[in-house]
Amino acid sequence: DGGITQSPKYLFRKEGQNVTLSCEQNLNHDAMYWYRQDPGQGLRLIYYSQIVNDFQKGDIAEGYSVSREKKESFPLTVTSAQKNPTAFYLCASSIGTGTSISDTQYFGPGTRLTVL
Protein backbone atom coordinates (compact mmCIF):
# COMPACT_ATOMS: atom_id res chain seq x y z
CA ASP A 1 0.00 0.00 0.00
CA GLY A 2 1.29 3.42 -0.91
CA GLY A 3 1.36 6.05 1.78
CA ILE A 4 3.25 8.18 4.24
CA THR A 5 4.56 6.92 7.55
CA GLN A 6 5.68 9.00 10.47
CA SER A 7 7.43 7.81 13.58
CA PRO A 8 7.20 7.87 16.46
CA LYS A 9 3.51 8.59 17.08
CA TYR A 10 4.26 10.14 20.47
CA LEU A 11 7.56 11.71 21.48
CA PHE A 12 8.65 13.22 24.77
CA ARG A 13 11.63 15.49 25.01
CA LYS A 14 13.42 17.21 27.82
CA GLU A 15 14.18 20.87 27.44
CA GLY A 16 17.50 21.46 25.72
CA GLN A 17 17.43 18.24 23.70
CA ASN A 18 17.28 17.91 19.95
CA VAL A 19 14.86 15.34 18.57
CA THR A 20 14.33 14.01 15.06
CA LEU A 21 10.94 13.11 13.61
CA SER A 22 10.86 10.59 10.81
CA CYS A 23 8.81 10.85 7.61
CA GLU A 24 8.89 8.27 4.83
CA GLN A 25 6.75 8.03 1.67
CA ASN A 26 6.46 5.36 -1.00
CA LEU A 27 4.22 7.37 -3.33
CA ASN A 28 7.15 8.33 -5.57
CA HIS A 29 6.38 11.99 -4.89
CA ASP A 30 9.01 14.64 -5.51
CA ALA A 31 7.75 17.22 -3.01
CA MET A 32 7.58 16.80 0.74
CA TYR A 33 6.45 19.12 3.52
CA TRP A 34 6.49 19.54 7.29
CA TYR A 35 3.68 21.30 9.10
CA ARG A 36 3.08 22.21 12.70
CA GLN A 37 -0.42 22.17 14.20
CA ASP A 38 -1.27 23.80 17.52
CA PRO A 39 -4.60 23.25 19.31
CA GLY A 40 -7.47 25.02 17.59
CA GLN A 41 -5.28 26.28 14.80
CA GLY A 42 -4.66 25.48 11.20
CA LEU A 43 -1.46 24.09 9.77
CA ARG A 44 1.68 26.19 9.51
CA LEU A 45 4.45 25.29 7.08
CA ILE A 46 7.87 24.65 8.62
CA TYR A 47 9.94 23.43 5.65
CA TYR A 48 9.33 21.99 2.22
CA SER A 49 11.42 20.19 -0.34
CA GLN A 50 10.75 20.17 -4.06
CA ILE A 51 13.40 17.63 -4.91
CA VAL A 52 16.21 15.58 -3.39
CA ASN A 53 19.05 17.63 -1.87
CA ASP A 54 16.99 20.80 -1.93
CA PHE A 55 14.69 22.33 0.69
CA GLN A 56 13.21 25.71 1.51
CA LYS A 57 12.11 27.44 4.70
CA GLY A 58 8.42 27.83 5.29
CA ASP A 59 6.68 30.34 7.51
CA ILE A 60 8.00 29.10 10.87
CA ALA A 61 11.42 27.51 10.19
CA GLU A 62 13.28 28.98 13.17
CA GLY A 63 14.43 26.25 15.57
CA TYR A 64 13.93 23.46 13.03
CA SER A 65 16.18 21.75 10.49
CA VAL A 66 15.61 19.19 7.74
CA SER A 67 17.48 17.07 5.24
CA ARG A 68 16.46 15.42 1.97
CA GLU A 69 19.09 12.90 1.04
CA LYS A 70 16.62 10.40 -0.43
CA LYS A 71 13.43 10.96 -2.39
CA GLU A 72 11.35 8.94 0.03
CA SER A 73 12.65 10.45 3.28
CA PHE A 74 12.35 13.93 4.82
CA PRO A 75 13.31 13.93 8.52
CA LEU A 76 12.66 16.96 10.71
CA THR A 77 14.91 17.88 13.64
CA VAL A 78 13.45 20.01 16.39
CA THR A 79 16.41 21.77 17.97
CA SER A 80 16.80 23.24 21.42
CA ALA A 81 16.51 26.66 19.80
CA GLN A 82 12.80 26.09 19.18
CA LYS A 83 11.24 27.92 22.11
CA ASN A 84 7.85 26.22 22.19
CA PRO A 85 8.11 22.87 20.43
CA THR A 86 5.14 21.09 22.02
CA ALA A 87 2.77 20.53 19.09
CA PHE A 88 1.43 18.04 16.57
CA TYR A 89 3.71 17.63 13.55
CA LEU A 90 2.39 16.50 10.18
CA CYS A 91 4.41 15.42 7.18
CA ALA A 92 2.94 15.54 3.68
CA SER A 93 3.96 14.83 0.13
CA SER A 94 2.76 15.77 -3.35
CA ILE A 95 3.67 14.92 -6.91
CA GLY A 96 5.55 18.21 -7.25
CA THR A 97 4.47 19.38 -10.70
CA GLY A 98 5.77 22.76 -11.88
CA THR A 99 4.83 25.38 -9.33
CA SER A 100 2.72 22.84 -7.48
CA ILE A 101 -0.39 24.99 -7.66
CA SER A 102 -2.52 22.03 -8.70
CA ASP A 103 -0.85 19.53 -6.38
CA THR A 104 -2.83 17.63 -3.80
CA GLN A 105 -0.91 17.03 -0.60
CA TYR A 106 -1.25 13.68 1.15
CA PHE A 107 -0.55 13.49 4.84
CA GLY A 108 1.00 11.08 7.28
CA PRO A 109 -0.54 10.17 10.65
CA GLY A 110 1.47 12.78 12.56
CA THR A 111 3.81 12.86 15.56
CA ARG A 112 2.75 14.45 18.83
CA LEU A 113 5.77 16.03 20.51
CA THR A 114 5.67 17.01 24.16
CA VAL A 115 8.45 18.87 25.93
CA LEU A 116 8.72 17.99 29.59
Added chain:
Amino acid sequence: AQKVTQAQTEISVVEKEDVTLDCVYETRDTTYYLFWYKQPPSGELVFLIRRNSFDEQNEISGRYSWNFQKSTSSFNFTITASQVVDSAVYFCARNTGGFKTIFGAGTRLFVKA
Protein backbone atom coordinates in the same frame (compact mmCIF):
# COMPACT_ATOMS: atom_id res chain seq x y z
CA ALA B 1 -2.21 38.24 3.58
CA GLN B 2 -4.44 36.08 1.44
CA LYS B 3 -6.37 34.21 4.06
CA VAL B 4 -8.72 31.26 4.21
CA THR B 5 -11.43 31.86 6.77
CA GLN B 6 -13.55 29.22 8.42
CA ALA B 7 -15.74 31.29 10.67
CA GLN B 8 -17.39 28.35 12.42
CA THR B 9 -15.07 27.11 15.15
CA GLU B 10 -17.34 24.30 16.33
CA ILE B 11 -20.63 22.89 15.13
CA SER B 12 -22.75 20.35 16.96
CA VAL B 13 -25.56 18.45 15.25
CA VAL B 14 -27.68 15.40 15.91
CA GLU B 15 -27.25 12.39 13.69
CA LYS B 16 -29.16 12.57 10.39
CA GLU B 17 -29.17 16.35 10.34
CA ASP B 18 -27.63 18.15 7.36
CA VAL B 19 -24.74 20.46 8.13
CA THR B 20 -22.85 23.05 6.07
CA LEU B 21 -19.28 24.10 6.79
CA ASP B 22 -18.37 27.52 5.47
CA CYS B 23 -15.12 28.54 3.80
CA VAL B 24 -14.26 31.98 2.46
CA TYR B 25 -10.94 32.70 0.80
CA GLU B 26 -9.04 35.75 -0.33
CA THR B 27 -7.05 35.78 -3.53
CA ARG B 28 -5.70 38.09 -6.20
CA ASP B 29 -4.91 35.16 -8.45
CA THR B 30 -6.86 34.08 -11.51
CA THR B 31 -5.79 30.47 -11.25
CA TYR B 32 -5.94 28.71 -7.93
CA TYR B 33 -7.01 25.45 -6.38
CA LEU B 34 -9.17 24.85 -3.36
CA PHE B 35 -9.23 21.82 -1.09
CA TRP B 36 -11.12 20.26 1.79
CA TYR B 37 -9.50 17.86 4.24
CA LYS B 38 -10.93 15.86 7.13
CA GLN B 39 -8.95 15.30 10.33
CA PRO B 40 -10.51 12.53 12.45
CA PRO B 41 -9.42 12.06 16.09
CA SER B 42 -6.53 9.87 14.93
CA GLY B 43 -4.89 13.03 13.57
CA GLU B 44 -4.14 12.24 9.94
CA LEU B 45 -5.51 14.70 7.39
CA VAL B 46 -7.60 12.92 4.79
CA PHE B 47 -8.02 14.54 1.39
CA LEU B 48 -11.67 15.02 0.38
CA ILE B 49 -11.79 17.22 -2.72
CA ARG B 50 -9.82 19.52 -5.01
CA ARG B 51 -11.39 22.18 -7.25
CA ASN B 52 -9.79 24.61 -9.63
CA SER B 53 -10.87 28.21 -10.04
CA PHE B 54 -12.23 27.65 -13.54
CA ASP B 55 -14.70 24.96 -12.56
CA GLU B 56 -17.68 26.34 -10.64
CA GLN B 57 -19.83 23.26 -10.99
CA ASN B 58 -21.06 21.89 -7.71
CA GLU B 59 -19.79 18.48 -6.81
CA ILE B 60 -21.54 15.63 -5.05
CA SER B 61 -19.92 12.52 -3.67
CA GLY B 62 -22.29 10.34 -1.70
CA ARG B 63 -23.44 12.34 1.32
CA TYR B 64 -20.87 15.06 0.66
CA SER B 65 -21.42 18.05 -1.61
CA TRP B 66 -19.47 21.20 -2.32
CA ASN B 67 -20.69 24.59 -3.48
CA PHE B 68 -18.05 26.78 -5.12
CA GLN B 69 -19.01 30.40 -5.83
CA LYS B 70 -16.30 32.69 -7.19
CA SER B 71 -18.56 35.72 -6.88
CA THR B 72 -18.53 35.41 -3.10
CA SER B 73 -15.11 33.68 -2.84
CA SER B 74 -16.70 30.79 -1.02
CA PHE B 75 -16.26 27.03 -1.15
CA ASN B 76 -18.76 25.54 1.25
CA PHE B 77 -19.07 21.88 2.22
CA THR B 78 -22.34 20.17 3.08
CA ILE B 79 -22.78 16.80 4.74
CA THR B 80 -26.23 15.35 4.23
CA ALA B 81 -27.74 13.01 6.82
CA SER B 82 -24.72 13.33 9.12
CA GLN B 83 -23.37 10.30 10.96
CA VAL B 84 -21.32 9.94 14.13
CA VAL B 85 -18.32 8.91 11.99
CA ASP B 86 -18.41 12.37 10.41
CA SER B 87 -17.21 13.84 13.72
CA ALA B 88 -13.84 15.43 12.93
CA VAL B 89 -12.09 18.70 12.24
CA TYR B 90 -12.53 19.86 8.66
CA PHE B 91 -10.01 22.13 6.96
CA CYS B 92 -10.45 24.26 3.88
CA ALA B 93 -7.25 25.22 2.04
CA ARG B 94 -6.01 27.07 -1.01
CA ASN B 95 -2.85 26.49 -3.03
CA THR B 96 -0.97 29.65 -3.83
CA GLY B 97 1.68 28.08 -6.07
CA GLY B 98 5.32 27.98 -5.10
CA PHE B 99 4.62 24.92 -2.96
CA LYS B 100 2.64 26.94 -0.44
CA THR B 101 -0.82 26.07 0.81
CA ILE B 102 -2.88 28.29 3.07
CA PHE B 103 -5.10 26.43 5.52
CA GLY B 104 -8.08 27.74 7.39
CA ALA B 105 -8.21 27.30 11.16
CA GLY B 106 -10.61 24.38 10.82
CA THR B 107 -14.17 23.66 11.93
CA ARG B 108 -14.72 20.99 14.56
CA LEU B 109 -17.89 19.01 13.86
CA PHE B 110 -19.59 16.99 16.59
CA VAL B 111 -22.30 14.59 15.47
CA LYS B 112 -24.28 13.20 18.36
CA ALA B 113 -26.15 9.91 18.19
